[in-house]
Amino acid sequence: MKDEFYALHLDTGNGEAWASRPSGQAYLADGAVHCVFSARTAVKMGMGANSRSHESLTFRFVEQTGEDEFATRLLSNRRLPMGEAELISLDELVESHSPELAFYEERVVPAMLERGAPEDARSASIDRRVFNGLFGLGLLYLERDEPGRASALFADLAGIKADFVGKNQFLFNDCGIGLRKCGLFGEAIAFFLRALDYAPDDENLLYNLGRAHYENGDWTRSLDYLIQSNKFNPGLGPTNSLLGLMVRLETDDRLADRYGKPPVPPAVAARARQILAAGSGRLKLDDTLVASPVEPGRARSGGVGHVEFKRRGEK
Numbered sequence: 001m002k003d004e005f006y007a008l009h010l011d012t013g014n015g016e017a018w019a020s021r022p023s024g025q026a027y028l029a030d031g032a033v034h035c036v037f038s039a040r041t042a043v044k045m046g047m048g049a050n051s052r053s054h055e056s057l058t059f060r061f062v063e064q065t066g067e068d069e070f071a072t073r074l075l076s077n078r079r080l081p082m083g084e085a086e087l088i089s090l091d092e093l094v095e096s097h098s099p100e101l102a103f104y105e106e107r108v109v110p111a112m113l114e115r116g117a118p119e120d121a122r123s124a125s126i127d128r129r130v131f132n133g134l135f136g137l138g139l140l141y142l143e144r145d146e147p148g149r150a151s152a153l154f155a156d157l158a159g160i161k162a163d164f165v166g167k168n169q170f171l172f173n174d175c176g177i178g179l180r181k182c183g184l185f186g187e188a189i190a191f192f193l194r195a196l197d198y199a200p201d202d203e204n205l206l207y208n209l210g211r212a213h214y215e216n217g218d219w220t221r222s223l224d225y226l227i228q229s230n231k232f233n234p235g236l237g238p239t240n241s242l243l244g245l246m247v248r249l250e251t252d253d254r255l256a257d258r259y260g261k262p263p264v265p266p267a268v269a270a271r272a273r274q275i276l277a278a279g280s281g282r283l284k285l286d287d288t289l290v291a292s293p294v295e296p297g298r299a300r301s302g303g304v305g306h307v308e309f310k311r312r313g314e315k
Helices: 024-029 090-096 101-115 118-123 128-143 147-158 169-181 185-198 203-215 219-232 237-249 253-259 266-277
Strands: 034-045 052-066 069-075 081-088 097-099
Touching: 024 128, 034 069, 034 090, 034 101, 034 128, 069 090, 090 097, 090 128, 097 147, 101 118, 101 147, 128 147, 128 169, 147 169, 147 185, 169 185, 169 203, 185 203, 203 219, 203 237, 219 237, 219 266, 237 253, 237 266
Parallel strands: none
Antiparallel strands: 034 052, 034 097, 052 069, 069 081
8 A cells, every 4th residue: 555544553452341432422522413313203183082192203404503402403395404493402312313314415415405505505514523423323322222223323324425524444444443342243344344445455454354254253254354454464463363363263162162252164274374374554453352252142154255345336
């Protein structure tokens, strides 16, 4: 890679406690939410014994106006904000509103830009602060034990289409590390793959992908990405350490039990051994403790294969 990408910063945390995990509040403090949200409200019809109620789903445009204040306005049939704004708190936003980022990008932003009002041009912009604010909301969902809502939002963020300053390998790589620390290995991999669009030959990013697949119990893809990392920098310590761990886990049952891992398939260990025998960091390296327990029941892959590196949008 070109020298201007040289920016290695080791992630040297030595534990996986909540204290080491990213904070939703910290991301929100560095962000500014504005997006379309869906909101469910109870609607009561009739009176007395004949009364009944049901939930109504509405779409609202939400803009952050203060540290704990958000202005919400209904969307019209033309997908434009309308009417008087209603102020709600962060707790109310998290409790009863769900971000609809894809709908906002694909339907509402074009409608606002087409109308062309000055306030619409400002509100329709998506930048790094908006990204950080929404990422922070996803982390708050995790803290509230709502992984489904968090995963849906992280999937939208991993697929965000808008171009803005700071949308690059560092943004997606750092978020991927945070998601891995939260145990969301599949979501972390999605963010690392987006980072790969910007830096396909960065050895640290390729290690981070190998590390995430290791945590996810996929020996095949972990090895494939470690091979790529080793190709670009044979001396990268964490890559070699994880390859060495694969070799040891092949036969050391006590170590496998300690780390919560099954023995590595012989073919995977043999390839790792071969790479190590054969004998410049750029991105932040996710080298926190690798030998952390894996939750029971997580699927693990034992075959040997190859990963096809595809650009976004390719079939």
